[in-house]
């Protein structure tokens with residue numbers, strides 16, 4: 001029997017989603033894109049949904065070495081546009097999830113792999129990780145959001161340089177430009193990202209969800225509109241049981257027991 005292209009494990013409130021095509025360095029063909037989309041849809045409607053998710057790649061070498069070049073090479077323009085749309089829908093799905101999605105980049109994150117990591121809330125990298133947008137080497141440009149999200153993450157000057165040159169950055173260089181939050185010894189990556197995910201999962205889930213939404217949607221709005229989004233979300237949380245519990249627990253000097261209500 002063929003192994004599934006995407007594996008989903010649950011570690012208490014944390015879901016771990018693993019792209020499982022290691023013989024092709026987890027390259028994103030349409031089947032993998034569909035399987036990832038299905039996996040995240042299932043998490044969204046989970047009963048209960050996770051409070052945090054981790055996205056990583058199977059094997060020791062790659063997170064994702066890009067969109068599948070063998071599958072892509074013969075695409076007609078309309079098919080390539082549709083493939084780009086599929087990648088964008090997946091990125092939007094990760095961003096719309098009410099729980100943070102952390103990228104655990106365990107090796108190559110090139111092209112679509114770097115773009116997928118950028119659609120996650122933030123990135124932790126193995127000390128063996130490599131990042132880049134090498135599409136210009138293939139005569140194309142990033143198609144899964146790289147021309148847009150990379151600049152928003154690291155600044156447009158750095159993003160332009162990476163996209164125009166196709167240069168590959170090692171983990172330390174990626175840390176230096178703020179593409180990744182931390183670099184971790186390879187063997188410790190999963191444990192470290194699980195620790196961060198569990199810490200997030202222990203907080204008020206409605207608060208984390210609202211923080212994610214406001215920080216994402218506000219980033220492209222003008223400051224007054226963005227601050228209005230914040231005020232609305234802040235106010236809304238005062239109708240939640242978690243707000244009452246969180247503040248009561250502080251004042252009673254005990255640990256809060258959040259329910260997500």
Ligand code: COA
Pocket residue numbers: 023024025027065066067068069070108110111112134135138
């Ligand atoms: N699309 C399709 N197949 C890919 C792939 C991709 N993006 N990246 C790697 N693979 C496949 C290789 O063709 C090879 O398959 P094979 O064993 O059937 O020949 C297998 O994965 C292993 O890759 P290989 O190139 O042998 O590994 P390596 O360690 O020598 O090199 C890379 C690793 C990442 C440097 C190299 O695979 C590479 O440059 N990949 C393409 C990166 C890229 O341009 N991505 C952007 C795409 S838009």
